[in-house]
Amino acid sequence: GAVVSQHPSRVICKSGTSVKIECRSLDFQATTMFWYRQFPKQSLMLMATSNEGSKATYEQGVEKDKFLINHASLTLSTLTVTSAHPEDSSFYICSAIPSEGNTDTQYFGPGTRLTVL
Amino acid sequence: GQNIDQPTEMTATEGAIVQINCTYQTSGFNGLFWYQQHAGEAPTFLSYNVLDGLEEKGRFSSFLSRSKGYSYLLLKELQMKDSASYLCAVRDTGNKLVFGAGTILRVKS
Numbered sequence: 727g728a729v730v731s732q733h734p735s736r737v738i739c740k741s742g743t744s745v746k747i748e749c750r751s752l753d754f755q756a757t758t759m760f761w762y763r764q765f766p767k768q769s770l771m772l773m774a775t776s777n778e779g780s781k782a783t784y785e786q787g788v789e790k791d792k793f794l795i796n797h798a799s800l801t802l803s804t805l806t807v808t809s810a811h812p813e814d815s816s817f818y819i820c821s822a823i824p825s826e827g828n829t830d831t832q833y834f835g836p837g838t839r840l841t842v843l
Numbered sequence: 844g845q846n847i848d849q850p851t852e853m854t855a856t857e858g859a860i861v862q863i864n865c866t867y868q869t870s871g872f873n874g875l876f877w878y879q880q881h882a883g884e885a886p887t888f889l890s891y892n893v894l895d896g897l898e899e900k901g902r903f904s905s906f907l908s909r910s911k912g913y914s915y916l917l918l919k920e921l922q923m924k925d926s927a928s929y930l931c932a933v934r935d936t937g938n939k940l941v942f943g944a945g946t947i948l949r950v951k952s
Contacts, residue, residue: 758938769930769942770886819885823938830874830893832940834885 728754730822732835739810740843746806747838749820755800756822760832761793764817776803800825810842845869847943849931854949855921863916863946865931876940877905877916878930886930890916918948926950 729752739745749759757778762770774795775783782795794806803822807814817839821832846868855861867875874893878886892898892907892914904917918925928945935941 760939769944770940772939772941775939817883821940830891831876831888833888834878837883837885839883 728822728824728828728831728833730820730833730835732818732820732838734838735836736839736841738841738843741811742809744806744808745810745840746804747818747820747840749803749805749822749835751801751822751824751833754822754824754827756803757800757825759797759803759820759822761795761803761805762819762821764819764837770819773805807840810840812842815840815842845933845935845941847931847933847941849929849943849946851944852947852949854951855918857921857923857950857952859921860917860919861921861948863918863929863931863948865914865916865943867912867914867931867933867943869933869935869941871936872909872933873936873938874934875905875907875914876932876934877903877914878932880928880930880945882928889929921950923950923952 731750733748759776761773764770773788776795776797778797784790797803819837821834849865877889880886890905897906902919907914928947930945931943932940
């Protein structure tokens with residue numbers, strides 16, 4: 727089946743530092759990837775849509791200068807949380823849609839738990 | 844606007860059947876998805892409906908009525924490992940998923 731990986735799985739950082747999270751589609755190419763954020767006991771909230779070769783599309787209320795997204799290839803998207811603060815602590819999950827084959831389903835990565843001290 | 848409603852919590856007994864309902868009001872509709880999510884893990888895909896009717900997949904079935912803006916997920920022969928959060932999500936015309944808040948299902952022995 728379609729597998730999506732994320733790295734790192736957990737990260738703890740100091741306030742003011744930047745953190746990069748990688749999302750990779752392991753056995754398929756993905757023109758489109760999505761980044762979600764999930765706070766405890768809440769549902770997934772879409773942050774942005776990442777498109778290979780073009781700028782990401784951000785949802786309302788998400789600061790594009792704070793959450794930098796780069797979709798460098800058909801198998802890799804990165805999310806960089808710049809100048810992280812404690813309120814950015816959350817579970818960040820990416821998903822990917824295959825460019826070919828089953829294009830109806832988003833496949834999710836295992837998530838990255840970010841804790842900002 | 845986008846609005847997806849599901850019950851917050853449900854409890855059922857091992858071996859029983861449980862139905863989790865989802866109602867939605869969205870600006871666009873291009874399919875409805877059900878995902879299972881265990882605490883601290885990413886969601887895993889369970890089912891997808893784009894046409895009205897019932898889709899069956901082993902112990903899990905999902906139903907959709909587009910005219911009523913309604914779907915349900917049916918879990919049969921409940922097992923303890925089915926204890927998880929179940930997320931209803933609607934895909935809009937642009938491929939984006941809008942998630943409900945999720946239903947926490949507790950299976951008791």
